[in-house]
Amino acid sequence: MGVANFDGRPAMPIFKNNIRSGAFHQDLIRYPPRSYTDLMNRAARYADAEAGEKRKKEQEEGRGRKDKAPQEERKAPRPHRREYAEGPGLNPTRYLTPLTQPVGTILVHAEDQGIVVFPKEECMKISSRGDPNKYCRFHRQKGHDTDECILLKRQIEELIQMGYLGQFIKKPGQAQGQKQGNVWRKGGGQVPSTSAPRKRDHDHSSEEEEETTEDSKPPKKRAIYVIFGGPEGGDSPAERKKWARSLYMGEVTRAPHEKKSKREPITFTDADLPDGPLPHRDALVVKMDIKNMVVHRVLIDTGSSVNVMYYDTFTQLGLSRGRLEQVRTPLSGFTGDSIETEGSINLEVEIGTPPHTRRWEVEFVIVKISCAHNIILGQPALEDLRCVIFMEHLCLKFSTPTGVGVARGTKR
Template sequence: MTKYCRYHRNHGHTTEECKALEEKIEELVRAGHFRRFVRKDDNSFRSHHPPRSDHRCPPCDSRHGKRLNQPANHDPQPARTNVTPVDPPLRGIINTISGGFAGGGSTSSVRKRHLRHIQSINHITHSHHRRRMPPITFTDDDFQGLDHQQDDPMVITVEIENYAVKKVLIDQGSSVDILYWATYQKLQLSDTAMVPYNEPIYGFSGEKVSTCGYIDLHIIFRDGAQTKTIPIRFLIVDAPTSYNVLLGCPSLNTLGAVVSTPHLAMKFSSPSGDILTIYGNQRLARECYMASLHPQLPILQTNHIERPPSSEIT
């Protein structure tokens, strides 16, 4: 009877006699597969097939001196198989700043309804609900920073209540827009303009940060003579910081901004359809970074809130 190997799909030896298959099984066992088929005290990782004699060979035809059942070509090499490693399970999740109004509201029922809305595929596949934006690209001409080999945060200037507010941090990992209490006072906003809000926000390690309230303001983003104004709902936080304002995902999405950290720039479309560009200020970004490393020291030039050039004050 002709011998056939199902592993090589060729004649010459049986599957039980296949040395290549035995070595492949041992390789998979060493890689951690087939654990439930291997005894713990079996360190050889050998399969339980009968051993193959290294001297066994197909019989010869005595008249011609040729081996019977031997293919004309050499035996093909064993098929290569990629063994996918098993990744270890995650030990946990590290989040960014979360809370506020980005999840649909402050109550758990509203947030659950918001989550169900996102998970419903009917709400995200209809073309008439799809948001449309003009193409936005970045080129080498957008490298405007002082130091191109940088890992600086994106820090810009915006206009709030007819003030030019510098040291505004762009944080794409934050679910809230934050106006710090010191900045609130510098803007000379009345206490009655603030709406009470006692829901905390959560930082990187899950720590709670209390809020004083919230306020709705219109923010102007300027690129030369062109501007774009959007409404932003700020949470007001009384905390020591080197920044005046933190702009998170809600305001960036409302603005339609695309941020490029290598270029330290963000682009968005104007009401007329032009693409506007705002560049980050590396000097102020590094000042804020250094101040945040030494919070116990007095922060120099932290406020950086001034009237725009049209109505500058001293």
């Protein structure tokens, strides 16, 4: 309605396709409007008719309540024996969801999230049979313990039914006190907002809350995984078991630690910052020397469990497949599926700028896929290098016999 000088003919079928099924939609099919003005006039008439029908129903319901009022006044309300314990209008407590933590612990979490409603002072009653040595943090008064508070248990149950506190629901076979993953969910729904108002009515949920908790189910998201697998610790189950046993025995019968040599402290200053505006949002890509050849686009990836060399780089270095050792363990994480490797090879590499360089042997796993990088330097090589990475400065530093070496990244 806020767009001027538009063609009404294409707007009419768009309007009709987005109307919900009902009397108005049927009327548009039976008697197609001649113009967009005719369509808007007919829509206004149906809107007025719906509003009038709603007012009529409210009037009829109001008269019905007035007719029943005298009969209800004749019957004196029967007080509930456990009004203090459960509060008016609450269901019996025998259908509560099993929990992994005491209700007092859950109360602290719910209060931090701003989703708990404490009872008003004028609505609270003090029982004559209450224990003055016990204190309830929910009622903020003496008489019973927080973990025994039935009204608190009912409010926690209502919060669970509304989609909150899902991480405290006890699964079958799970012991109390055993934590689940820190996940908020209701039927796979989305995480409830922690900015919810602290005061709200728990007896009647609004239509907006019901639509949010029941109908809004976000689509399943794809995951990007780190690279894992590879021959670290052995390339077969027997070798990995032997490696694990040797580690354990080494801890028992190992010789005394050798005295570590003192290393120069590694620091970063503003002089190490790259040129250009910050933040740069670039990956750390460096260069290093392999077989007297400078290999560019070496990606530093602390999330990779192996050092990866792509097959094109392997052939450009003049290496033959005969030097490859067989790797039976596949790699995962490139595309979400397992990838068979071409094999592995140990090569001496050098990184840094003379005279502060470091040379050490790195085991690479060769994969035959296309990538924008030539090599991925993963956790094993980075740990052997004993480097310190600073992403804002876009460089890594490491100790050498002549001082601290630096490998700087290149910006896009």
